[in-house]
Amino acid sequence: METIEQLPTFETAKKLGLLPEEFDKIKQILGRTPNFTELSIFSVMWSEHCSYKNSIVWLKTLPRDSDRMLAKAGEENAGLVDIGDGLACSFKIESHNHPSALEPYQGAATGVGGINRDIFTMGARPIAQLNSLRFGNINSPKTQRLLKGVVKGIGDYGNAFGIPTVGGEIYFDDCYNTNPLVNAFSAGIVEVGKQASATSYGVGNPVFIVGSATGKDGIHGATFASEDITDKSTEKLPAVQVGDPFMEKLLLEATLEILGSGYVIGIQDMGAAGIICSTSEMSAKGEHGMIIDLDKVPTRQANMHGWEILLSESQERMLVVVQKGKEDLIKGIFDKWDLHCAQIGEVTDTQRLHFYQHGKLIADVPAEDLVLGGGAPQYHREYREPAYYQEFKKFDINAVADINGAAELKKVAEHLLSHPNICSRKWITEQYDSTVGTANRSTNRPSDAAVVRLRNPEKGDLNKAIVITVDCNGRYVNADPEVGCQIAVSEAARNIVCTGGEPLAITNNLNFGNPYNPEVYWQFVGAVKGMSKACVKFSTPVTGGNVSFYNQSSDDGPVFPTPTIGMLGLLENTENQMTLNFKNAGDLIYLVGESKDDIASSEYLYSYRDVKASPAPAFDLDMEFNVQESIKEMIQNKLVESVHDISDGGLFITLAESSFTNGLGFNIKTDGKLRTDAFLFGEAQSRVVVSVNNSQKDSIENLLRSKNVSFTLLGEVNDGSFIVDGETVITTKSAKNLYDNVIGRIMN
Amino acid sequence: MKFGVVVFPGSNCEDDTVFAFRHNLGQEIVKLWHKDHDLQGCDFVILPGGFSYGDYLRSGAIARFSPIMNEVIAHANKGGYVMGICNGFQILAEAGLVPGALLRNIERKYICSNIYLKPQSSSTLLTAGLEDRAYKIPIAHGDGRYFADEDTLKQINDNDQVLFRYCDESGVICPEANHNGSIENIAGVTNAGKNVFGMMPHPERASDEALGNIDGRFILEQVIQVLA
Numbered sequence: 001m002e003t004i005e006q007l008p009t010f011e012t013a014k015k016l017g018l019l020p021e022e023f024d025k026i027k028q029i030l031g032r033t034p035n036f037t038e039l040s041i042f043s044v045m046w047s048e049h050c051s052y053k054n055s056i057v058w059l060k061t062l063p064r065d066s067d068r069m070l071a072k073a074g075e076e077n078a079g080l081v082d083i084g085d086g087l088a089c090s091f092k093i094e095s096h097n098h099p100s101a102l103e104p105y106q107g108a109a110t111g112v113g114g115i116n117r118d119i120f121t122m123g124a125r126p127i128a129q130l131n132s133l134r135f136g137n138i139n140s141p142k143t144q145r146l147l148k149g150v151v152k153g154i155g156d157y158g159n160a161f162g163i164p165t166v167g168g169e170i171y172f173d174d175c176y177n178t179n180p181l182v183n184a185f186s187a188g189i190v191e192v193g194k195q196a197s198a199t200s201y202g203v204g205n206p207v208f209i210v211g212s213a214t215g216k217d218g219i220h221g222a223t224f225a226s227e228d229i230t231d232k233s234t235e236k237l238p239a240v241q242v243g244d245p246f247m248e249k250l251l252l253e254a255t256l257e258i259l260g261s262g263y264v265i266g267i268q269d270m271g272a273a274g275i276i277c278s279t280s281e282m283s284a285k286g287e288h289g290m291i292i293d294l295d296k297v298p299t300r301q302a303n304m305h306g307w308e309i310l311l312s313e314s315q316e317r318m319l320v321v322v323q324k325g326k327e328d329l330i331k332g333i334f335d336k337w338d339l340h341c342a343q344i345g346e347v348t349d350t351q352r353l354h355f356y357q358h359g360k361l362i363a364d365v366p367a368e369d370l371v372l373g374g375g376a377p378q379y380h381r382e383y384r385e386p387a388y389y390q391e392f393k394k395f396d397i398n399a400v401a402d403i404n405g406a407a408e409l410k411k412v413a414e415h416l417l418s419h420p421n422i423c424s425r426k427w428i429t430e431q432y433d434s435t436v437g438t439a440n441r442s443t444n445r446p447s448d449a450a451v452v453r454l455r456n457p458e459k460g461d462l463n464k465a466i467v468i469t470v471d472c473n474g475r476y477v478n479a480d481p482e483v484g485c486q487i488a489v490s491e492a493a494r495n496i497v498c499t500g501g502e503p504l505a506i507t508n509n510l511n512f513g514n515p516y517n518p519e520v521y522w523q524f525v526g527a528v529k530g531m532s533k534a535c536v537k538f539s540t541p542v543t544g545g546n547v548s549f550y551n552q553s554s555d556d557g558p559v560f561p562t563p564t565i566g567m568l569g570l571l572e573n574t575e576n577q578m579t580l581n582f583k584n585a586g587d588l589i590y591l592v593g594e595s596k597d598d599i600a601s602s603e604y605l606y607s608y609r610d611v612k613a614s615p616a617p618a619f620d621l622d623m624e625f626n627v628q629e630s631i632k633e634m635i636q637n638k639l640v641e642s643v644h645d646i647s648d649g650g651l652f653i654t655l656a657e658s659s660f661t662n663g664l665g666f667n668i669k670t671d672g673k674l675r676t677d678a679f680l681f682g683e684a685q686s687r688v689v690v691s692v693n694n695s696q697k698d699s700i701e702n703l704l705r706s707k708n709v710s711f712t713l714l715g716e717v718n719d720g721s722f723i724v725d726g727e728t729v730i731t732t733k734s735a736k737n738l739y740d741n742v743i744g745r746i747m748n
Numbered sequence: 749m750k751f752g753v754v755v756f757p758g759s760n761c762e763d764d765t766v767f768a769f770r771h772n773l774g775q776e777i778v779k780l781w782h783k784d785h786d787l788q789g790c791d792f793v794i795l796p797g798g799f800s801y802g803d804y805l806r807s808g809a810i811a812r813f814s815p816i817m818n819e820v821i822a823h824a825n826k827g828g829y830v831m832g833i834c835n836g837f838q839i840l841a842e843a844g845l846v847p848g849a850l851l852r853n854i855e856r857k858y859i860c861s862n863i864y865l866k867p868q869s870s871s872t873l874l875t876a877g878l879e880d881r882a883y884k885i886p887i888a889h890g891d892g893r894y895f896a897d898e899d900t901l902k903q904i905n906d907n908d909q910v911l912f913r914y915c916d917e918s919g920v921i922c923p924e925a926n927h928n929g930s931i932e933n934i935a936g937v938t939n940a941g942k943n944v945f946g947m948m949p950h951p952e953r954a955s956d957e958a959l960g961n962i963d964g965r966f967i968l969e970q971v972i973q974v975l976a
Contacts, residue, residue, distance in 0.1 A: 155858050159888070160799040162760025246758050246802025338757060433860045435886040435953045436797070438764040443862070443886070444960030453958050457763075460771040461958050574958065 007033045016043035022377060029369045037355070037363045040307040041370065044273040045280060048549055051376035054515040055547040058528045062542040063535050068504060070192065072543065074373065077118040077198055077268060079543020080190075081505050083570055087454060088195065089466055090124040091187035093132070093509040093566040095548040099241070100182040104149025108182050109157035109243035110315050115184040116161060117269035120252050121318065123196035123259045124188030127439055128452040129158055131168040131184050132470040132509065132564045136177030138420045138746055143172070146180050147428075148747065153243075154184070155431040160245035161252070165432035166440050166450035169470055172420045175478075175560050178553035183509040183546075185470055185566045189454065196259050198278075199266035200321045200347055201286035207345040209275070210334055211251050211317040215300035217241045219311045247316040247339075254337040255318060261333070263326040265347075270317035276310040276370075278319040279353055283367035284374055289350035290367075294357040296344040306357040321347060386519035388613070392479050395614035397599060403676045406727050412681060413652060413722070413729050414738055415608050422603060422649045423742040441465055445579045446661055448495035448645055451571060465577070467501030467569035473648070474560030479601050480616035481526030481561055482533075487616065487685055488565045489534035490624045491647060496569030497628045498643045498688060500578040500635050503538050507566040508545035513558025515549045523561035531563060537621050538628075540567065578635050580644035581661035582691050585719040587641050590700065591651065593627045593687035594710040595671055597678045603648050604681035618684040627686045630707040634690065639700045642691045650681040651714075654689050656722065656735055665732045667723040668715035680724070691717055749972065751777040752790030754820065754836075756811045761797035761833065761952065768952040772965055773972060782814040792829040792971065793820055795836030797888070797950060807850060807891040808838030817843060829873070829971070830944045834889055837936070837946035846939050846946040847904055848896035854929025858890040862961075863927055865935055865949060866915040871908045872942045877970050882919040883912075883963040885949040887927065892948040894930035894937070904937055911936035911947060 013023040016039060026034050026042045034042065048054055064073045070088050071080035078092035096111025112129065119126045131154055136143045158165050163186070200207070258264055266286060268278040275297070279290050294309045304312075322330050327343065334341035348354070355363040369375030403409050416422050434440055441451040449469035454462045471492040477484030493503040508531065513520040535542060545566070552558035571577055582589075599605045600614040634640050646654045655666045670679045678684075692700050704711045715723075720732045730738075753765045762779060769777040778788055787793060800811035811817070817839075824830045824845050832840035840846045853859060864882040867875040896904065904910055913933040916925040926933045928948070936947030954964030 152858075159858060159860075159890075160758070160760075160802060162798060244802070246799060246804070249758055249760065249799075430861050431858050433858075433888040435860060435888055435950065436760055436764070438767060438953050438956065438959060441958060441960070455767070457767070460767075461956070463958075 008036050008039050012036065013039055016040060017047060018043050022046060025377065029366065029375060037307040037310070038365055040311055041276050041363060041365055044311055045276065045370040046376050049272050050277055051372050052547055053377045054379050054381050054549065055510070055524070056372060056378050057380055058525060061528065062532050064541050066505065066539060066541045069541060069543065070195065074544065077121050079505065079507060080122060080195055081543065081568060082192060083466065085462055086192050088190050088192045089187055089568055090119050090122040090190060091185070091507055091566065091568050092118050092544055093183050093185040093470065093507045093564060094118065094546040095509050095511060096182045096184065097179065097511065097548050097551055100150055101179055104146045105153040106242050108150040108153030110241045111182055111184045112154055112157040113243045113245065113248050113315050114271050115186045116163065116248065117271065119186045119188035120255055121196060121198065121267050121269045122188065122190060123194055124190035125256060126163045126186045126188040127437060128450065128468060129163050129165045129184065129186045130450065130468060130470045130566065131165065132472065133168065133170040134176045134181035134474065134559065134562060135172050136180065137174050138172045140177065143177065144747060150180065150182055151428050151431050157243055157245045159433040161249050162436050164434050164437045164440050166434055166442060166452060167469065170425060170428065171474065173560065175556065178556050179551045179559050181511050181551065181559065181562055183564050187466060187468055187568065196264060196267050198268040198282055199286040200282035200290065201288045202265055202347055203349050205265055205321050205324050205347040206327055206343045207290055207292065207347065208320045208322065208330065208341055209297055209317060209344050210320060210339055210341045212244060212247055212314055213298040213300045213340065214309055214312045214317065215314045216304065216308055216312065217314055219308055219313065241313050241315050243315050250337045250339055251316055251318060254334050254339055257333050258320065258330055261329060263323045263329065265321040265323060267318060267320045270319060272313065274310065274312045275319065280367045280370040282319065282321065283351070283353060284371045287351060289348040289352045290345050291348050291354045292345035292356065294355055296342055298340050298342055306355060306362040310355065381515050381521045382518045383521040383525050384518040385522055392613045393615050395600060397597060400599065400605065400609055400611060409676070409724065410729050412604060412608055416603060416649045416653055416681065417656060417735055418738045418742050419603060419607060420742060422653055424740045425743070426740060427744040427747060441574065441577060445577060446581055447499040447579050449499040449501065449569065451499060451577055453574065463574050465571040465574055467496045467499050467571050468567065469495040470564055470566045471495065472562055472564040474562040475606060476601050476616045477527055477563060478560040479614060481523045482530035483616040483619055485527040485530030485563050486534040486621055487619055488563060489531055489538065490621070490685065492565045492567035493538045493540065494628055494645045496567055497631050498578060498645050500576040501569030501571045503540045503567055503569045505543045505568050506535060506540050507543055509564040510545070510547045511551050511559065511562040511564065512549050513552040520558050527561055527563045534621060537625055576635055578643045580658055581642055582658045582664045582717045583641040583662065585664060585717050587691040587693055587717045588697060589666055589668060589714045589716055590690050590692060591687060591712045591714050592630060592690055592704065592709060595674055595679055595712060596682065596684040597674050598684040599678050599682045602650060602681055602683040604650065604677060620686065624686040626707060626709050627688060630704055630709045631688055634700060634703055639696045639703065640690045640692055644689050646687040646689060648683065650683050651689070652680040658689060658691070659732050660736050660739070663720055663732055665718045665721040665723065666715060667718045670725055671712070749775065749792065750790045751775055751792045751794060752780045752787055753777060753794045753796050754780045754782060754816055756782045756798065756800035756814055758800045758802050759796050759798035765794055765796045765952045768955040768968065772955040773968060775972060780816060782816050784816055785819055787819050787823060793823060795832040795839050797834035797836060800835055800839065808835060808842040811839045812843040821845065824944050827941060827943050832946045833950055833952065834948055837948055838891060840944060840946045845944045846937050847900045848894055848937060850891050851893040851895050852891050853893055859927055860888040861886065861927065863887050863949065864915050864917055864925060865912040866919055866921055868910040868913055869908045869938065872911060872938050874945050874967065874970050875911050877973065878967065882915050882917055883967065884954065884961055885951055885964050886953045887949045889948055892928040894934040896931060901931065907940060909938050909940065910934055911938055911945060
């Protein structure tokens, strides 16, 4: 092979983010010193973002299988779950944290674009999206700029693409001041047996690139995502990509049409690390090679270097391998959708990737050695329990004063109702199209998780639905990674169960700080262990997801460990869809589960009492499971009018949220044996509020006794006031005013 | 009675419209490709919601030049029925088939929400048979602020061409109910011939019990009841 440049030294490798031992390993694999193009290839393919080198050892310990799994974690672009009736659901969550920190609008927009491409390259038509966001202090102008940009970015991209955004979550905390988190989730549906694969084989089969032209945007984006954010990060702006939802929409329709033709061997979207990632991963999976002529790649600017074309993360592109002889048919479909489509090479049996430019071979690398599961490095990182962990456990509830009388109760209630972590998310959610696709069954039926109906274009509604949610309370995970992550999985399952669904599987987005910091890595290991335990308990295997390390800044340190759980559930019969809103004054209100003298890690303790150090809230996985089983049975037996789980803000906020939709209220008694703050605002887990018609009183109590699940009859639904122990804390109308427009007022 | 829905590149409500007409209203409906010059014998043509051509220029400004628009305009000029919903309404306004224009929402933000509509015109196919009450229908748009100059406004009011106005839950037409800042709360208009209808809200998104709201179906049914 011809040398077209001076061979790079380790100094260059270091600048590209490679370690000394990695540089040596590359030389060993190639049997020579790599040229700059090849070195760039290894640097992005072995970056954390593509290779999961610092996490894969632990990710392999997660449960990954069930009877319903059609594509398991790591096998394809996204997991695929059998949901019956000949249908499968492909779903995944992915982060775009670092791009969003620098350029919130494009960063978030391309995050939405990327996750949807992962779904439709599986052959699945996306039907619903969620997102999970974390920002710093909402009162800071910087956070407001980021929030505005991210929400508009998600909205503009998702709205034009035409897939409803049906739910999500958002938290504000100072730990995210510099490094926000933007995690996007998408779910799509494909007929079983018609899913596509990210593979490549068949010597002589043509390789096509389709969609947008390749530009200089996002080069080394994957490497960028694998570093801490510093003052210099804005100098890396070209590492942020620019999105075009119109192109993505055309790509979606054209992709599903070519897949329908039956002549596609394999397809993968161009995500992190662009052409090099798709060519190597598809070739490695199909155990073949490729010969690619980079001169044939349509580019946005002239004179791009070979490595720039290979690494570019320009959005809305796909790599497609089709059966030889069917080129015209495929081109015809892309023509119909006015899309560029260029044959750039063909499949070989060498298992190597040969890239040519200007007639010269500029890179020759073995596909298998580049990819996760092949030659990419895997590290056991050191981890160490941080000192704060034991400190947090020393928290003594008796050192915190309880609520002092009715006046303070009202003050706490108002504080929480209008707290940015609890108040209505309307300012955000109204900027997302949640009704396009006429599939969102939750628009007029509020519930803990989003319900999206399943249809057959010929037969119509199938009377079944998927139920989806994203959940993670980073404060709990920070306090105790193992318990906190069990809670994240449990809350996701609880949200699905409270909506009438059956949890099936999860995808995860593991947002952590720098993995080379042993205390950060300890958080990561703890979270993975907790996730495993909870996923085994709920029979919800991990179908894939995304690891995002380096979420920290030089000033603020790492963000809360935030392992966001995206969960898929199934509502087999839409008649069992459950809502969270109270229906009739006079209905009885029950608390299912056990009230505890616990205020640990609650929003009340953290922001009203300003106590930042406390352990995770009380939690027991077996009790959680039993509570959920009892909820399932009462919904199936039609014993309940409404079901709403207790989470942020505790019982009082749960009751308030159940009241708002129909302008009703509640009249409850506290428990004399417990602290008032713990009873009303504690966030002890595994608790659910249900409202019940008087006629079902015996049935529901018998059911709970037979299941050995604790319960309390709290009181009853009234027609418009929040009454505790005979005193009106606030009227529903005033509470709703406080709750409704907090974010809008701050943002305007 | 045969319905047709035009598919522009970037349309994203064509399948919703087809599903509503086929499964919720039991009508024959076909998709019409924007590059074609054939309405396939459709009596009633619908321009669906979406972001035609990405709406990177003014919303609907490019789609109006699509090949099939020649036939749509000819159909309308012969008195044939055409309905534009959301982006379809924007395209109709750009094509001059309905009076007025759609501007950026007053708060310069995209809005997706359930809103309420009060039927206005007593002389159009779409609205004459509707009850005098608030209909709950979703909106989802960034450029939905209806505007018309004074003369046009007078003309459409005098000629009973306003289809719907935004109102509150109890049917009162008030500023608080006017989410996008439309002039005189106008949510939909018809042309002078009353055979071309444009509206920003999405009745096809409220036509199925599965979605918990069928107020949109009552509106779409008007067309069928009268024309069947």
